[in-house]
Amino acid sequence: MTARDAWRHGATALAAAGLPEPSREARALVRAASGVDPWLDPGAVLDPAAEVRYHGWLGRRAAREPYAYISGSRPFHRVRIRVRPGVLIPRPETELLVDAADRLAPHGAHVCDLCTGSGAIALALAAARPDLRLDATDISGAALAVAAENAYQLALTERVRLYGGDLWEALPPTQAGRYAVCVCNPPYVEPRELAGLEPEVRDHEPRLALVAERGFGEMYRRIAAGAGRWLCAGGWLVAEVGADQADAVEALWAEHGFSDRFRLRDLDGVERVVGGRWAG
Numbered sequence: 001m002t003a004r005d006a007w008r009h010g011a012t013a014l015a016a017a018g019l020p021e022p023s024r025e026a027r028a029l030v031r032a033a034s035g036v037d038p039w040l041d042p043g044a045v046l047d048p049a050a051e052v053r054y055h056g057w058l059g060r061r062a063a064r065e066p067y068a069y070i071s072g073s074r075p076f077h078r079v080r081i082r083v084r085p086g087v088l089i090p091r092p093e094t095e096l097l098v099d100a101a102d103r104l105a106p107h108g109a110h111v112c113d114l115c116t117g118s119g120a121i122a123l124a125l126a127a128a129r130p131d132l133r134l135d136a137t138d139i140s141g142a143a144l145a146v147a148a149e150n151a152y153q154l155a156l157t158e159r160v161r162l163y164g165g166d167l168w169e170a171l172p173p174t175q176a177g178r179y180a181v182c183v184c185n186p187p188y189v190e191p192r193e194l195a196g197l198e199p200e201v202r203d204h205e206p207r208l209a210l211v212a213e214r215g216f217g218e219m220y221r222r223i224a225a226g227a228g229r230w231l232c233a234g235g236w237l238v239a240e241v242g243a244d245q246a247d248a249v250e251a252l253w254a255e256h257g258f259s260d261r262f263r264l265r266d267l268d269g270v271e272r273v274v275g276g277r278w279a280g
């Protein structure tokens with residue numbers, strides 16, 4: 001099979017599956033599976049192993065599995081993060097949290113990342129800031145296993161420690177009052193909203209990573225209420241929020257004593273991050 005034929009066949013299959021950019025995605029799959037770009041080298045014949053790989057990947061993508069699970073990684077900030085089913089694929093808007101923490105963390109600070117998933121935020125921050133030490137937590141063993149692989153892969157195991165458990169309860173008690181910045185991207189989709197999400201998200205990413213089962217307000221309230229024990233005086237709590245949640249989350253930050261509050265917008269203009277300072 002030539003690269004051109006593979007591309008055409010793939011684009012037809014992905015269009016039938018309802019993907020919005022079938023031709024672009026089929027080209028990327030041919031390239032990833034065979035190393036041949038069908039646009040640049042349409043007559044190249046795929047070797048049999050590449051052809052089998054391509055058809056396998058095409059079937060998975062036509063079943064709306066996210067491309068990052070098929071390729072096994074996703075670029076995030078200045079690092080590449082491994083992902084697989086069972087862990088959330090890091091999103092571009094979450095890079096805002098990395099940049100915010102980078103700006104707010106003083107030299108040599110301790111930072112924590114609650115709900116770390118693949119470890120994306122903690123590891124990108126550690127890679128950008130060799131002076132920082134990070135503690136990252138998650139309640140999912142599957143997610144922590146991926147985070148550990150990523151930490152190893154990026155040679156960051158010395159400065160990024162991983163802990164399992166429910167939100168703040170996972171952190172070692174010796175760290176109480178020591179964090180200059182706590183970042184968090186918790187599950188914030190309301191249970192009733194799940195059905196309306198794209199199939200890639202709804203049917204393939206872990207519900208535990210997406211859905212705030214008792215509502216996003218309860219999740220952020222627990223985060224705000226617990227933060228004071230862990231932040232140092234003047235430390236910052238910075239969280240990603242869902243579209244239209246910034247008002248409610250900022251109100252929770254205010255209610256729990258956070259001052260100098262700020263919000264950040266993503267490239268689409270959506271308010272995605274809410275931060276505030278703990279007076280101590």
Ligand SMILES: C[S@@+](CC[C@H](N)C(=O)[O-])C[C@H]1O[C@@H](n2cnc3c(N)ncnc32)[C@H](O)[C@@H]1O
Binds near residue numbers: 088091121210
């Ligand atoms: C939205 S994902 C964020 C993953 C990663 N930080 C990122 O930005 O790509 C939320 C993560 O929170 C974890 N999680 C869900 N409930 C939790 C809880 N009660 N305590 C700690 N982690 C939790 C999930 O396992 C998931 O990895």
